[in-house]
Amino acid sequence: MENTEIIKVQHLAKNFGSFQAVKDVSFTVNKGDVFGFLGPNGAGKSTTIRCMLSLIKPDNGQIQLFGKDLNKHRNEILSKVGSIIEKPDFYRYLSAEKNLAIFARISGKDVSKREIAEMLDFVGLNGRNRDKVGGFSHGMKQRLGIAQTLLHQPDLIVLDEPTTGLDPQGIVEIRNLILRLKSEQNKTVILSSHQLSEIELISNRMVIINKGQSIIEGDVKELLNAQEMVVQLEVNDMEKTINVLNIRFESASFKQINERIIEVNIEKQLVPSLNQTLVQEGVEVHAMEPKRKLEDFFMKIIQS
């Protein structure tokens, strides 16, 4: 991973009247990162992203993209950025290809009709080129939004809730697309999402924002590995299992879900030993699966 800083946000603050939407947000995104942008509703994610795209003028703080100040080099910076903010909106009375042509014309790069057709094909809208966008479903608009984002071949892609309203197949397609952009074209992607599993699956770095402040930032694996792991066990003898945990694994905490299932909060390196000890004590372990780590991590951070 190269460590060239693509985005550097420092002490960003924005008020809307008396409401402090962003108090103090700082984070750094490196080239080639798929950067997860996490936070509960109203945390200040969208305001931060809008500030980064010059839609909102911050009251305080600095935003640098590609090593340049956003205020001073706005147009140069934005020519290298593709984005979807919340939902892609298009001219309903124009066709898909005319919509793309309109946004391509002001994207800072010359885009041919053939490239527009290829991009529509790439996002699975081939054959709908001349259909008016007014008749498109939400999923189709989302695909068109992705096409609009990628058409001028930006180096940085900002996706704010890109999977909202998509069906499971659409979510998988967007996820695969992001992974392809990273692996094949080494694009830098910022992904803001409520879908924690999405971030966990595809992001390598992340920041968590709460109440207008960045709480924690870092490598996803490192952040999650530093925490205790939660494993869900399905066993045939709950009494023996609890005894083993109490006597042999004092540092672990647990919660019995039902007669056969128990959730154990334990250090990651102790998991194989736990399994081995249970088997040695005659407990049949029918299943042992890790629970969503990011979900727990996120909740801990937010609640703290």
Next chain:
Amino acid sequence: MLLKNTYNEFIKILAKPRSYLGIGALTLLVLLILFAMKADGKSFISFVTASFEQTLSFNGNILNGNLIAFIILQMLIVHIPLLVSLVTGDLISGEAAMGTIRMMATKPISRTQIVLSKFIAGAVYTFILTLWLGFLALIVGKWMFGTGDLIVLNSDGLVILKEQDILWRYGLSFGVAYLALLTISTLSICLSAFAENSIGPIVSTMSIIILFTIMDVSVFDSIKPFLFTTHMASWRSFFEDPVPWTTIRNSVSILVIHNIVLVLIAVYKFNKKDITS
């Protein structure tokens, strides 16, 4: 980038049904007046000239294309602002309501260029509307009613203009009428920069026109000469004899100043605006 986005604006205006609504409504109104005048124009003229018939005798084709064009301009100058603002009042706020302004503002085009391209597109649309009005009123009017001298009744009395002395007056009067309509267009785009829906600027534009027009009380006498509405009918001055050039120059200056100030306000507001839609 300004030219590219202006081209985009033309594409949008051409594709929007409401753009044709204005032109369609104008065509219908003018055709209605033309057919009404064809059917009952003579009695209308007799009614107007009746008070002069004891001292004057009218010969020839009084109800001609030149008079019809004058009547049409006179009648429609109140309605056309609505048709203009219907399209121009939607140019920024309509995009804010649709969410597309957010998409545009994340592109490498300055906000000033976005606003200016909308002003240019609005100005061209207004020009086409004025040109179409001129064609319907003057060309179709002459085709239906023939040509002849123009008799105009104004505050100083009856003015009779020779047929060969009329065309240049129409050319210039359409120019000034266009400038007046351009001010409406600029006003509605300016209001559009403050709004998040398209109805607000259209209603506000019409309200301002109505308010400024009915402010006909002595308290407002000092500011009235500086209001654009006072100069909206300046095109009529070209049909006076002699033409009051100083008055016309004054009107043109005030309309031009209005346009410049309104553009500057819109550019300032749009540049300062947080796009949260």
